[in-house]
Amino acid sequence: MSTLSRDITIMPHSDEEYSLHASPLINDIENGDEMLDDPVHDNRPRLLIMGLRRSGKSSIQKVVFHKMPANETLFLESTNKVVKENITSFIDFQVWDFPGQIDYFDPSYDSNVIFGEYGALIFVIDAQDDYSEALIRLHQTVTRAYNVNNDLIFEVFIHKVDALSDEYKIDTQREIQQRTTDELADFGLENVPISFYLTSIYDHSIFEAFSKVIQKLIPQLPTLENLLNILCANSGIEKAFLFDVNSKIYIATDSSPVDMQSYEICSDMIDVIIDISEIYGRTNNSYREEVYNEDHSQANTNGTTNNTNGNYGAITETANDAESLIKLSNEMILCLRGVNRFLALVCLLRSDNFEMHGLIDYNFQCFKQAISDVFELKRRGTERLRHERMRLVNDENVGG
Numbered sequence: 001m002s003t004l005s006r007d008i009t010i011m012p013h014s015d016e017e018y019s020l021h022a023s024p025l026i027n028d029i030e031n032g033d034e035m036l037d038d039p040v041h042d043n044r045p046r047l048l049i050m051g052l053r054r055s056g057k058s059s060i061q062k063v064v065f066h067k068m069p070a071n072e073t074l075f076l077e078s079t080n081k082v083v084k085e086n087i088t089s090f091i092d093f094q095v096w097d098f099p100g101q102i103d104y105f106d107p108s109y110d111s112n113v114i115f116g117e118y119g120a121l122i123f124v125i126d127a128q129d130d131y132s133e134a135l136i137r138l139h140q141t142v143t144r145a146y147n148v149n150n151d152l153i154f155e156v157f158i159h160k161v162d163a164l165s166d167e168y169k170i171d172t173q174r175e176i177q178q179r180t181t182d183e184l185a186d187f188g189l190e191n192v193p194i195s196f197y198l199t200s201i202y203d204h205s206i207f208e209a210f211s212k213v214i215q216k217l218i219p220q221l222p223t224l225e226n227l228l229n230i231l232c233a234n235s236g237i238e239k240a241f242l243f244d245v246n247s248k249i250y251i252a253t254d255s256s257p258v259d260m261q262s263y264e265i266c267s268d269m270i271d272v273i274i275d276i277s278e279i280y281g282r283t284n285n286s287y288r289e290e291v292y293n294e295d296h297s298q299a300n301t302n303g304t305t306n307n308t309n310g311n312y313g314a315i316t317e318t319a320n321d322a323e324s325l326i327k328l329s330n331e332m333i334l335c336l337r338g339v340n341r342f343l344a345l346v347c348l349l350r351s352d353n354f355e356m357h358g359l360i361d362y363n364f365q366c367f368k369q370a371i372s373d374v375f376e377l378k379r380r381g382t383e384r385l386r387h388e389r390m391r392l393v394n395d396e397n398v399g400g
């Protein structure tokens, strides 16, 4: 245990397990219509990111899924075509980034293809700009998309709020929320479920907002929350988050209220562990190169494991058993445990309670097994669906 201002202990089990790493998320970057022709890919939930030009859509995506430092987004060029990415993680989904200047209501775009699948539509509004035009666009988008698919989840990111005072932020959110719901009500759409978040890529708010969005797409959420509640109640844990390590999105937490400070410190711990793992966790050189090869296409590490297809967190030989403790100056302990190659549990508990760490270890193993069972079930369901879809496509092709 080394002593800095706080104590950090990392307990590797093997070379492979030592590194809780930010393994690549993105399988491929595709554009245009290729993916539309792929019936197998198309069953992934979709995140559609829309909004006016320069509202910050690509920046959000780069920061959350590519680990791009926020200030480097200043150099991003305007997107000129729809960029689609497959995110392979605890849950497979697609992110579609729509350039602000395209008019997806133009008849040359097929609304059924864009909005027809299960997923969420994230509409980004630049809060530092005059947002009147953005609200008109939001209203058109929601109305149109809801008519095509009333299962779509609507999320509004009131973005770039880092430059606004707390008071102004609240006022802006209130106004945007009010105007949007009023306008939708005028069109008889008062029941459209639509959520609003204040976000910025310069702090944790964008990860928090994305976490909330992704959670809505996870059918197993109640089970995960229940498991976390049981774990916390039986292990003296104050707060627990189940994080997707790659994106720092938390996919579930126990039912005690989330306070921003706990979330931030737990989220920061993932960065600390990833950084330390990347520096000391591998003896072979250029780990970063292996993970983030130049073009960010990231084919190798995802492509060579044996669970690339619709992986829902099944434990394989690459399972991550990283463990780490940080003793904080306020008598609390921050504890991280790898659950599988995608997920890690990060929790906060009093140091008194950590005295019974044998019990905590045992409970954690039960928790880990339960998570594995939950996702294994899901994985099998997805596999079945894939085969079914493939069979239908083959039948159609044979039939002419």
Ligand SMILES: Nc1nc2c(ncn2[C@@H]2O[C@H](COP(=O)(O)OP(=O)(O)OP(=O)(O)O)[C@@H](O)[C@H]2O)c(=O)[nH]1
Binding pocket: 051, 052, 053, 054, 055, 056, 057, 058, 059, 060, 070, 072, 073, 074, 075, 076, 077, 078, 079, 080, 098, 099, 100, 101, 159, 160, 161, 162, 163, 199, 200, 201, 202
């Ligand atoms: N202050 C601040 N600036 C941001 C934030 N997010 C993005 N930006 C800046 O906003 C500018 C535009 O960001 P982009 O991500 O390119 O915007 P976009 O919506 O993808 O733009 P198009 O591709 O033209 O549709 C960049 O200079 C970013 O650095 C934020 O949270 N806060």
